[in-house]
Structure formats: structure tokens, C-alpha cells
Amino acid sequence: MLRVFALLLAAFLLACVEWAFVPFLPPFLRVHPGLPVVVMLAVTTRRRWSTAFALAFGVTVDLLSVARLELATVRMVAIAVFVQLVLRYILTNRSVYAVVALGLVARIVDWVLVRLGTVIASVLESTWFGPAVETAWVQQLLWDGFLLIWLFIFFATFTQRLTKARSWTGYADD
DSSP: HHHHHHHHHHHHHHHHHHHHHHSSGGGGGOOOOOHHHHHHHHHSHHHHHHHHHHHHHHHHHHHOOOOSSSHHHHHHHHHHHHHHHHHHTTTSOOOOHHHHHHHHHHHHHHHHHHHHHHHHHHHOOOBBSOOOOOOOHHHHHHHHHHHHHHHHHHHHHSSSSHHHSSSSBBBOOO
């Protein structure tokens, strides 16, 4: 129960930081850490933890979005499920290269879903529906890679998550 509370609190705080602090930074410092955290949780924990984090993060972002409906809940949960499928069937090792590649794939899926939401909003002729489009995609990929590498180093150094044998359903003792 304490783990669930800590996970939900971390998702809430990270979403609050992303929506209250990040928009006021200079463009080259705008880091969106929600997606790299979902990717690292998918790599280091069971599937339900990354999905729960993505759900809590997305709901908080949607609740904080006043001007337009971001559909962050749908996007983040879809990305978490897609990352878990790629991790299970394609990238079976847990190296830093695999984590960065998984982050790249997750960000590309996020951009595809953002574009899809924008197309749906234009078809419905709605100004309040649809996620905002990010423009600095190279910087976002660099920040994602940087965050994923540091999260990987943190998990490899301070936990034993990356040294345990992983079963098909996740960690047996988690």
C-alpha cells in the first residue's frame, strides 16, 4: 500500500512540476520527464507499476490543463502499454542502449498520438480539444536520452533492479 501511495504521489508531483514550472523555463531547458520515468518503470518494475504511473500522471496533467484537453491520460497509458510490448518482444535486454532506444520509440509514439489528436481536433473543428504540438523535437530527444541515462545509472547503482533475472510476468518478489 505504501508503494502504491508513493507511486501515485510521485506521478502527481511530477505532473505538477511539469505544468507549473517547465513552461516558464527557456526553450532549451524545457524537460518533460513524465515519459522517461514511464520507460524506466517499464524496464525496472512490473507492468502494472508503469501503467499506474502513466495513468496517474496523465490524469493529473489532464486536470491541470485548463485551456485545452490534452488527452494525456490516453496518450500516456497507450505509450506505457506499447513500451511494455516492445520491451517484452523486441528489446529483451536491459542495457543503457536499449533503454535509450525504448525512450526514442516512446517519444515517437507520443508525437504520433499528438499529431493524431491534432488531426481529430481539426476534423471536429474544435479549439479546446487536442494536445499542444511540441516544436523543439531534437532538444526533447536529447533531454529524454539524458534523463534515461541518468535514471538507468541511478537504478543500476542504488537498486538491484537491473541485475535480477526477469520472469515473463515481471519480478517475482515485487
